[in-house]
Amino acid sequence: MLKVPEHQVAGHKAKDGILGPLVDDSGLFYKPLQNSDTRGSTELSFYSSLSSNPNVPHSFFPAFHGTKTIAASDGSGLHPHLVLEDLLRAFAQPSVIDVKIGARTWHLGDSADYIEKCLKKDRETSTIPLGFRISGAKDALSAWEPSRKSLQSLSADAVLLVLKKFVSSDAHSDAPDCAFASEVYAVVLDRLLQLKAWFEVQTLYHFYSCSVLIVYEKNLNHRNEKGKGEILVKLVDFAHAVPANGAIDHNFLGGLCSFINFIKQILSGLHR
Amino acid sequence: MLKVPEHQVAGHKAKDGILGPLVDDSGLFYKPLQNSDTRGSTELSFYSSLSSNPNVPHSFFPAFHGTKTIAASDGSGLHPHLVLEDLLRAFAQPSVIDVKIGARTWHLGDSADYIEKCLKKDRETSTIPLGFRISGAKDALSAWEPSRKSLQSLSADAVLLVLKKFVSSDAHSDAPDCAFASEVYAVVLDRLLQLKAWFEVQTLYHFYSCSVLIVYEKNLNHRNEKGKGEILVKLVDFAHAVPANGAIDHNFLGGLCSFINFIKQILSGLHR
Numbered sequence: 001m002l003k004v005p006e007h008q009v010a011g012h013k014a015k016d017g018i019l020g021p022l023v024d025d026s027g028l029f030y031k032p033l034q035n036s037d038t039r040g041s042t043e044l045s046f047y048s049s050l051s052s053n054p055n056v057p058h059s060f061f062p063a064f065h066g067t068k069t070i071a072a073s074d075g076s077g078l079h080p081h082l083v084l085e086d087l088l089r090a091f092a093q094p095s096v097i098d099v100k101i102g103a104r105t106w107h108l109g110d111s112a113d114y115i116e117k118c119l120k121k122d123r124e125t126s127t128i129p130l131g132f133r134i135s136g137a138k139d140a141l142s143a144w145e146p147s148r149k150s151l152q153s154l155s156a157d158a159v160l161l162v163l164k165k166f167v168s169s170d171a172h173s174d175a176p177d178c179a180f181a182s183e184v185y186a187v188v189l190d191r192l193l194q195l196k197a198w199f200e201v202q203t204l205y206h207f208y209s210c211s212v213l214i215v216y217e218k219n220l221n222h223r224n225e226k227g228k229g230e231i232l233v234k235l236v237d238f239a240h241a242v243p244a245n246g247a248i249d250h251n252f253l254g255g256l257c258s259f260i261n262f263i264k265q266i267l268s269g270l271h272r
Numbered sequence: 273m274l275k276v277p278e279h280q281v282a283g284h285k286a287k288d289g290i291l292g293p294l295v296d297d298s299g300l301f302y303k304p305l306q307n308s309d310t311r312g313s314t315e316l317s318f319y320s321s322l323s324s325n326p327n328v329p330h331s332f333f334p335a336f337h338g339t340k341t342i343a344a345s346d347g348s349g350l351h352p353h354l355v356l357e358d359l360l361r362a363f364a365q366p367s368v369i370d371v372k373i374g375a376r377t378w379h380l381g382d383s384a385d386y387i388e389k390c391l392k393k394d395r396e397t398s399t400i401p402l403g404f405r406i407s408g409a410k411d412a413l414s415a416w417e418p419s420r421k422s423l424q425s426l427s428a429d430a431v432l433l434v435l436k437k438f439v440s441s442d443a444h445s446d447a448p449d450c451a452f453a454s455e456v457y458a459v460v461l462d463r464l465l466q467l468k469a470w471f472e473v474q475t476l477y478h479f480y481s482c483s484v485l486i487v488y489e490k491n492l493n494h495r496n497e498k499g500k501g502e503i504l505v506k507l508v509d510f511a512h513a514v515p516a517n518g519a520i521d522h523n524f525l526g527g528l529c530s531f532i533n534f535i536k537q538i539l540s541g542l543h544r
Contacts, residue, residue, distance in 0.1 A: 103523060104375065108400060128380060131522030156475075156518025200529055201536075203428075246428025248533050250403030251375060254526025257472055261520050264473075 001025055002070065007088050009136030010098040010148065010211065011237070014073030022073055022081075027089045029062070030070055030081040039239035044082060046205070046238040057198050060191075060235050062087055087234055091215060092222040093140035097166055098211045098236070101255040103131045105209040107242055118209075125152040130159060131255035135211060137166060141218045144171035156262075163262055166214075182270050184216050184231055185263050191233035192260050199253040206249040208240035212259070273297055274342065279360050281408030282370040282420065282483065283509070286345030294345055294353075299361045301334070302342055302353040311511035316354060318477070318510040329470050332463075332507050334359055359506055363487060364494040365412035369438055370483045370508070373527040375403045377481040379514055390481075397424040402431060403527035407483060409438060413490045416443035428534075435534055438486075454542050456488050456503055457535050463505035464532050471525040478521040480512035484531070 002022040004014045014020025022030045033040030047064040050056055063085035072079035088094055105127060106118040125133045134151040138144065144165070154162065161176070167184050168176035192212070215232040217223045274294040276286045286292025294302045305312030319336040322328055335357035344351035360366055377399060378390040397405045406423040410416065416437070426434065433448070439456050440448035464484070487504040489495045 103526075104400075108395060123380060128376075129517065130519045160518075201533065203533075245401065246432075247402045248530050250526030250530040252526075253529055254375075254522030254524075257525055258520050258522040261473065261475075 002030065004073065005029070005086070005088065007091070007094050007096055007138060007140060009096050009138045009145070010100075011135075017074050019072055019074040019076070019079070022070070023086045023089070027086050028065065029084040029086040030068065031084060032072060033067065033080045033082060034239070040080075040082075042241065043237075043239045046241040047082065047084075053204065055202075056204070057194065060195060060198075060233070062234060062236065087213065087232060087236070088215060090230065091217050093217065093219050094215050095139045095141070095166060095171075095218050097137040097163075097214045098135040099132050099214070099259060100127070100135045100209060100211045100237075101132045101259065102208060102210070102251045103128050103255055104251050105240070107206065107208050107240065109242060110240075126154050126159065130154075130156060131258035134159065134162060137162060139166065139171040139218065142171040160262060160265065163266060167266075178266065178270060180216070180218060181266055185267050187231040188214055188233055189260065189263050189267060192256065192263065195233070195235075196253065196256055196260065199249055199256060201248065203244040203246055203248055205241050206244050206247075207235070207238065207252045208242070210238060210241065210252065211236050212256070274302065276345065277301070277358070277360065279363070279366050279368055279410060279412060281368050281410045281417070282372075283407075289346050291344055291346040291348065291351070294342070295358045295361070299358050300337065301356045301358040302340065303356060304344060305339065305352045305354060306511070312352075312354075314513065315509075315511045318513040319354065319356075325476065327474075328476070329466065332467060332470075332505070334506060334508065359485065359504060359508070360487060362502065363489050365489065365491050366487050367411045367413070367438060367443075367490050369409040369435075369486045370407040371404050371486070371531055372399070372407045372481060372483045372509075373404045373531065374480060374482070374523045375400050375527055376523050377512070379478065379480050379512065381514060382512075398426050398431065402428060403530035406431065406434060409434060411438065411443040411490065414443040432534055432537065435538060439538075450538065450542060452488070452490060453538055457539050459503040460486055460505055461532065461535050461539060464528065464535065467505070467507075468525065468528055468532065471521055471528060473520065475516040475518055475520055477513050478516050478519075479507070479510065479524045480514070482510060482513065482524065483508050484528070 002024055005021060005023050012018055012020040014022055019032050050061060051064050065083040067080050068083050069078050069080050105122055106115045122128050127133045136148050137146060137151060164176040164178050165171045167178055167180040169179045213234045213236045274296055277293060277295050284290055284292040286294055291304050323336050337355040339352050340355050341350050341352050377394055378387045394400050399405045408420050409418060409423060436448040436450050437443045439450055439452040441451045485506045485508045
């Protein structure tokens with residue numbers, strides 16, 4: 001039984017006749033291979049190359065299970081899909097945030113039109129000022145899900161507030177209590193520092209328009225169930241992952257360090 | 273007695289009627305305050321704010337001695353100049369390299385024309401691919417001084433070759449011996465890592481179009497003279513240094529980490 005993912009916060013959603021990802025009951029996530037441009041093939045090549053490369057911290061990437069042709073969510077008939085791990089499967093009422101990392105979401109191999117479009121959006125959002133933008137956020141328990149548009153263009157102070165709400169008892173409050181901050185962000189920081197250490201040396205890929213996805217379960221009842229207490233930090237979206245050509249991914253690394261600094265600020269604020 | 277600096281590798285040179293920097297015999301460097309746009313005033317504000325800020329690693333910046341109105345190098349009469357430390361004063365036959373750090377040399381406050389001009393150059397040079405470009409290099413002892421244009425658009429491999437030549441007995445050789453690499457780049461790496469640690473947390477300034485300047489004396493005879501053995505790593509050019517607005521300078525940090533990775537590659541190659 002394929003269905004629309006319940007807690008997707010960014011990217012195309014498979015509803016109202018739109019082509020989008022689907023999940024099944026066995027823990028798989030089916031992502032349509034876009035065929036209007038090279039994105040689908042880029043992401044497929046990336047996952048294929050990743051799987052066979054031992055010099056990659058695989059724990060940061062969704063598991064890849066090849067491709068499968070299934071009925072598309074938009075009713076257009078059979079369509080090839082990437083088969084990935086459903087990262088949200090183990091969560092009952094997840095808190096999810098998607099942070100698109102990097103001050104530049106395009107690369108020199110992109111078309112002039114695409115670069116112009118991206119550059120415009122990078123300038124209008126927090127991407128250029130902060131080196132990342134929040135693409136989506138949700139707290140299923142508090143039914144908090146700010147509009148994507150409102151999240152993308154935040155100032156440094158406003159990003160800090162959203163990141164505090166994300167780890168607070170009541171995500172709607174403008175005076176967030178940060179009740180889950182020390183538990184959640186300590187793990188997140190640890191994982192992000194591991195990721196940073198890899199980005200400081202890896203010259204395999206450059207990741208444009210790629211996101212860090214953070215997921216945790218706020219409801220203690222759910223967390224006490226087996227396997228549901230995990231705090232996830234994963235990379236997602238590799239439709240613009242390209243070969244590195246001898247340099248580290250300074251664009252992703254810079255943005256990642258900027259995001260890390262926000263997490264550190266919240267953690268250090270807790271001890272004051 | 274004011275004269276034209278002998279070993280300047282980047283920026284406007286004060287010759288042939290061009291307005292450029294001058295040095296005197298007492299160790300001061302006079303940089304014209306440009307008045308055609310805001311660059312001069314930006315740099316003056318930057319140095320003024322820097323001087324009074326204790327939370328800055330001052331050893332990375334040239335000492336600032338205010339401003340002085342002197343006869344301009346282009347013969348146009350009296351002109352206000354920044355008075356800075358002459359970083360090359362203690363060197364007899366310096367090896368100098370100027371590396372402009374960052375994948376973006378412009379910021380959102382710049383004019384549309386200026387952004388367009390910078391973006392074009394950033395795309396055509398190694399600035400976007402590598403996160404930095406070599407603006408100039410010179411080895412006074414070997415009389416090696418590649419054209420600036422040839423240095424700006426290098427591939428990763430070509431940058432590595434230039435960085436090896438910079439620390440080799442014969443900088444002209446395409447099979448560089450890296451005779452000075454372990455001594456020079458060990459110090460350089462140590463300094464760059466200190467700089468990186470600051471950039472991971474500082475939210476004071478964003479530095480666009482700013483360079484890391486590396487200087488050392490290759491001639492052992494000169495090095496044995498008092499005070500001439502130093503290996504310098506300094507930041508220069510702050511005409512586009514702007515307030516950080518709550519975020520770290522992810523653009524500079526990313527480019528710096530990319531440059532560091534090249535230095536590390538050379539150092540680790542020495543032990544193979």
